[in-house]
Amino acid sequence: MKKILFLLFLLFFLFIFQKIIFAQDSFFSQVAIYFKVEDKEAKPGDIISKKGEKLVRSDRPYDPDLFGVVATNPVVTIGKPEKDALPIITSGITLVRVNGTYEPIKRGDYITSSDKPGVGRKAPVPGHIIGRALEDFDGEEGLILVLVQPQEANFEVKQSWEKISLWEAIGRIVTALERDVPRVLRYVFAIILASGSFILGYRAFMRNLREGIRGISRNPLARHSIRLAMILNLIGIVIVTLAGLGLALFVILV
Known part of the structure; x- marks a missing residue:
């Protein structure tokens, strides 16, 4: 009898313990802080970037200034809801506005910003992301749960280039180039300088x-x-040519 009571007590304790842990996870994943947002059209679920000292909706793919997401129903808020202030979640689980027409989103996919203000999309190549999707989505635009963790993610692209169309391949290349326009321009300038x-x-x-x-x-x-x-x-021609090649190499490395 004592063994049965002890077993029941142990099961009850484990049940209560996992409830407490789950509640703590939910609590900390829904903590938002009020920040002043300059973008008047920002709404719950929008991805926010920090441009200098201002917070606005992100409006370009792989935005390196990703800051957080406007919270929908945060459990706890820090700060006062003053004029133009919105609750922002910078780390945790919340609903994020995404578009699935670029590429269908699967659970576990990395989510980055897009050219649509405040709207996220699947990140097909490594770069700056807002977080990872916790559910699937393939519609035009909607809200899905995302584990928000703004960072620069490096991951292996598993898709095979042989199984996609030419236009999709070109689109992925353009998307990859958009992530770091200054670096691309440096390489182009270096190639022109070296070949010239x-x-x-x-x-x-x-x-x-x-x-x-x-x-x-x-x-x-x-x-x-x-x-x-x-x-x-x-000798003069060789020196000038080597100087041009050296300058091109300097442009690439700096």
Whole structure:
């Protein structure tokens, strides 16, 4: 009899304990802080970014300034609901406005910002995210539960490029490029600088070679001085070309 009572007491204790733990998780996942939001059209579920000292709705994919989400029904709020202040959840579980037409969202997918103000989307490639989806969604726009944890996520893209259309592949490439426009521009500038230095150096070398051969054929007695001038010009061309390539490398590394 004592063993049965002890077993019942143990089961009751475990039941109460897991309820307490669950309640604590729900409590801490629904704590929001009131912040002044400059964007007048921000509403519950919208993704918020911090631009300088202002909080506005995010409006570009993989926004590096992701801050949090406007809470829908927070359990606890910190601060006062003053004018233009909204409850923001910066870490925890809350409803987030997403769009599933870019790509269907599955539970566990990373969610990032999009070009639609305040609306999230699935992150098909690594980059800055607002959190991870806790449920599926494939509609045009709606609210889903998301574990909000703004960060830069690095993950392996598991999709096979052989199974997607050309336009979808181009779209993914464009999305990846949009994540870091300054870096892309640096690479483009470096490529132009390096190729331009090489082409100009090659053309200058060929022109110098042709003029040297013509000079020697016209005045054989001055061939030594002409050869010396050709060598000096060649050294100058090599130095200028290497300087251009070095500058291109510097642009990439900085």
